[in-house]
Amino acid sequence: MIYQGNAITVTRGGDDIATLTFDLQGESVNKLSSAVIAELEQAVKAIQAESGLAGLVLASAKEAFIVGADITEFQAMFGKGGEFLESMLHRVHGIFNAIEDLPFPTVTAINGLALGGGCEVLLTTDFRVMGDKAQIGLPETKLGILPGWGGCVRLPRLIGADNAIEWIAGGTQNRADAALKVGAVDAVVPGEQLEAAALDILARANAGELDYRARREEKMQPLRLGPIEQMMAFETAKGYVAGKAGPHYPAPVEAIKVIQKGAGEERARAQAIEAKAFAKLAMTEVAFNLVGLFMSDQVVKKKGGQFEKQARPVKQAAVLGAGIMGGGIAYQSASKGTPILMKDIKEEAIQLGLKEARKLFTKQVERKKLTPEQMAEKLANIRPTLTYGDFGSVDLVVEAVVENPKVKGAVLTEVEGLVGEETILASNTSTISITRLASSLKRPENFCGMHFFNPVHRMPLVEVIRGEKTSDAAVAATVAYARAMGKTPIVVNDCPGFLVNRVLFPYFGGFSQLMAQGADFQRVDKVMEKFGWPMGPAYLLDVVGMDTAVHAGEVMAEGFPERMGSLGGNGEKSAIQAMFENDRLGQKNDRGFYAYEEDRKGKPKKVSDEAAIALVKSVAKESREFSDEEIISRMMVPLCLETVRCLEDGIVGTPAEADMALIYGIGFPPFRGGALRYVDAMGVAAFVKLADGLAEELGPLYAPTEKLREMAAAGETFYAAPAQA
Known part of the structure; x- marks a missing residue:
């Protein structure tokens, strides 16, 4: 030796x-x-x-x-x-x-x-x-x-x-x-x-x-x-x-x-x-934040791994509801090796789902990531069906029908009677309470939320939502399945909007208030894109869809009326509601805050639209100029505050999980480290002072929590200072 x-x-x-x-x-x-x-x-x-x-x-x-x-x-x-x-x-x-x-x-x-x-x-x-x-x-x-x-x-x-x-x-x-x-x-x-x-x-x-x-x-x-x-x-x-x-x-x-x-x-x-x-x-701050993100990602992966150790493996999955979303879920499962049944009540929906999956596999072949033979093999992992015939052997069912509590409730009750007693049911809902959906189920302990983000094949995050009666076994199996699909699951507790949408809608609320005071939405988009977002709020709303945004806004308003009441249409009409009422739904019908044309690759390309500009001006109560700094603070403060509230309310377990969810789910600028790292970088006391100044004019959406004030007074941060190496 x-x-x-x-x-x-x-x-x-x-x-x-x-x-x-x-x-x-x-x-x-x-x-x-x-x-x-x-x-x-x-x-x-x-x-x-x-x-x-x-x-x-x-x-x-x-x-x-x-x-x-x-x-x-x-x-x-x-x-x-x-x-x-x-x-x-x-x-x-x-x-x-x-x-x-x-x-x-x-x-x-x-x-x-x-x-x-x-x-x-x-x-x-x-x-x-x-x-x-x-x-x-x-x-x-x-x-x-x-x-x-x-x-x-x-x-x-x-x-x-x-x-x-x-x-x-x-x-x-x-x-x-x-x-x-x-x-x-x-x-x-x-x-x-x-x-x-x-x-x-x-x-x-x-x-x-x-x-x-x-x-x-x-x-x-x-x-x-x-x-x-x-x-x-x-x-x-x-x-x-x-x-x-x-x-x-x-x-x-x-x-x-x-x-x-x-x-x-x-x-x-x-x-x-x-x-x-x-x-x-x-x-540089960029290196500090990106290293911090790496460590946060390790926290998320470690938690996911701990759940996976306890889980019964998902050998056969099913998705209810075909179409684009169901097809995307089926593709993701099949591509990573978990066979999946894709059920719908309409043959045309089944064909749409298969077309979506086939399109995604074909792109993999074009990029030489798969051979045609491998594509055929993986595509065979998706079995389309109009009946529940083979559901007795399914380990986990993802319900992905329309975002309507009555429809979802009826479908879940129906499928529960046709699957095994240990089969996990998971709802791909973006806003509807898991506890509410579980109320009509005989085995609510086997039910949780499994919220995919669109497009499924690109977005890494899956929110796994624990309802009041959800068991650890149901959460563990769903986390394990999400990881097997190549996704990053983050477990959150039930509330309106869960974590990501609950945090996103105050951001849209800040945008609506800017529009009401006469800000130019195209300039707001440019400022926020320069800040680091992949797309500005108006463009993002067009991608989300105005009908989806209005529906989710109503859910938020009902759940948090004091600070999000205006999102549901209480009081003055917002620019988002004006778009919806004028059938400007965004990319889904080529008209929203922008108009959309096909580019050379057949993808929607946004162009300025005078009709949209006039419509936004018609709901403005005044006309004001805003500096870039004002736009950034008006947009970011409500988003960061809602992230703080989710942490304080126990909706999410750690700052690391909260920040990674926003980065993976809505494209929060990674180099800024996440909402809570952003507050830490500004200084909690400085952030509270900024929020208080805005709350005086703009109301409860901008008001800091009492616990945040205590953190500011004590000089605390969300992330502990790194130990000296």
Whole structure:
């Protein structure tokens, strides 16, 4: 034994080959925490001190190689400032460079996921052999930072600037065949042959058959690109990536700049450029929020996993109500391997549902994600039916009929009598109380809400809604089914609108008040899109549909009359109601706040419509100009306050779940971290002061809760300050 630690061991084998094995004790995966990096430093020193070695293999004893750096340490580290970060990075560079400079050939055996810092470790060795099921990549730009442990320096020299830009700026996970094609690895073999393949490469290098010194030299030198090639590679890429990433996500373009600046430099100088850029990005609010989001996502996944452990597996599902929504649910279930019955009372609805599923599968074939044979196999997982004949063997039924309590109640009562006693019933409702729908059921404990967002195949969130009598077993099975469908389920308690719609409608309420005071809805859309929303509120209402918005507004008004009464039409007519009454339903009939025409791909394209502008003006009580800051605060304060209320009322369990639901469900700008992180960033006291000022003029929708005032007075936040790493 050359070295023994808690995460790393180094052994000496036959032919004087050392094997450094990552195996972090007490964890299911290998992560590069500060403690593991300290061990790696000691392990490398022990290797350097060992005489007579002829080679080194880097390997992992776990299913994954190394999933990356320990992200739970990031925020505390970032909080220590740029100088600390640069110093830390230079120390890691020193350790990694020591591996790269060992006086004998080195190889990494990549047996599973090797991401971020895990990928940067394997770039230090002379050779890489990869298991056929493994994946590698540098996803740091998705966290608002860039590879800081040599990834921006070594990868371009290994696979060329163009390929490295694609990997790093895109933050992609790359399969073994793709890695071999660009030269990131030297061989791909079945997992059980990894060790033998790695040892064979070292033997060939020691025999002079493979020139490891030439390989190493290439990684140390400037990139072999002439001035014109450099301009073509970098300037074109910066323009394209900036367009894709948008102005709120600087990391992908910054990564290209780092590769460009380091292209003409040798290793030490290129690494210094990388370290400086990493420290600069790490100090931004975007990086802080995106790292926070990653950790929130882990909270949500962990909770989902805990439910899944308790669940009876769903081997056969069913959806009631075909059409677009039913077809989307059937597609999602079938595509992920759970067979599903799709029932409707009308043959034309069945055909519409099948057409929707077929269209989505065809797109997968066109994108080469599926072969025609795989499409046929998956499509066979959907069995259309006009009867309940096979429902006796179904584990879970999703009811997706029209959003009407009487119709839903009748369908649920009917199907309950035809399924097994343990079958779970779940209603895909966006607003109707689960407790109310359960009142006519004989087994209300087997019933919950399962709210999908439209379009089903794109939107990652599923709200699983617990009614007053819903059992843990029903929640667990529904969560497990949602996860099996590739969705992110978040469990919430029953109330009007549940979590996402309850929070969204005060946002629409803020919009309606702006319209009543004469704001230009097209300008409001532009301001909120610039703020980071994928679409402004008027455009979003057109996508949702004015009939749906009016119905949901009435539910909110009934449930929360004091602050949302106006959403149901009490008092003055809103711009949303005016649209509805004038049959301007939005995209579903090509007229709403905007008019819609088909673009070249057959998708609806919005255009300005004078009739809509005149209609909105007709319901305005006054004409006022608003600054961008006023528009943002008028829109965001009610949304954030309702999120606070949902947390206080126990509708959602944690700030992390609340924020992830808004990001996954309605496209809250991820770089802002979610509604509660947004309040934290502003400062709770500053937010309360802003809300109070607006409430004086605009009423209860803008009034802070008493508990929020107490948090402000005590200097508290929704997220605990990160512990110092």
